[in-house]
Amino acid sequence: MNKLISLISGTIFGIGLVVSQMINPEKVLGFLDLFGSWDPSLAFVMIGALIISSPLFHLIKNKEKPLFAEKFNYSNNKEINNKLVIGSALFGAGWGLGGLCPGPAISSIALLNINSIIFVVAMFIGFYLAKFFKLSI
């Protein structure tokens, strides 16, 4: 059953990216263009997501275990270190250059856009390089 949930959850997430228009790099770049022509939409997407997720996270995590798995399984890493900041800065630079982050990039494969496919291939090479050089957390 948890396989089905993974598929359903990914699908709903993908629909959310379309409805919110975050699948479109132009909208994301509009948000990052704070000092030019600013489009605040992305902040509202995050607020919408947090309104739902935040209270429910706190209710659910007090349960003994999830419905279809043995136990809750998520990182409780609290460390704020150089890797966190440097990695996030590199990600921010790539995000600002292309307007794409991992979720929208993968969802946009559905549109068979050659440029988003090129981006996704490069992103997976990046994942591989980070693993190869043992940079991943």
Place this chain on the structure above:
Amino acid sequence: MNIINFTPISAIIGGMIIGLAVVIFFLFNGRLVGISGIAANALSEKKNKVDNLLFLLGLVIGPIIYSVFTKQVISITISNSLILLIFAGLLVGIGTRIGGGCTSGHGISGIGRFSLRSIVATITFMVVGILTVLIKNFV
């Protein structure tokens, strides 16, 4: 600064749909959505491989289902500079792995449970993203 193209209603509703997806994944499977982690692990780790691949498949199916049901064509505008896209993709891939998350993992799942670590990460990638666009507009 002038505000353009602002679509608050679709942003909030789309965001709530994303929040719902994250809650379902947590309630049933006990995992927090972080797409960079799911994508990287889908190819390199045996643990949860099928789950991860199915989640990614869902991400691709989502827009198709939306298009079929609403009969709307989804159009996106994306850079057509090959070098820029490859460079951006490499940075996003490497950066999210070093920093341990992306917009979903840190920005939604992490901030959703009030993780200071994720708040620091989100502020960092947003500030650098904003600066990158600022510099790009000057060049």
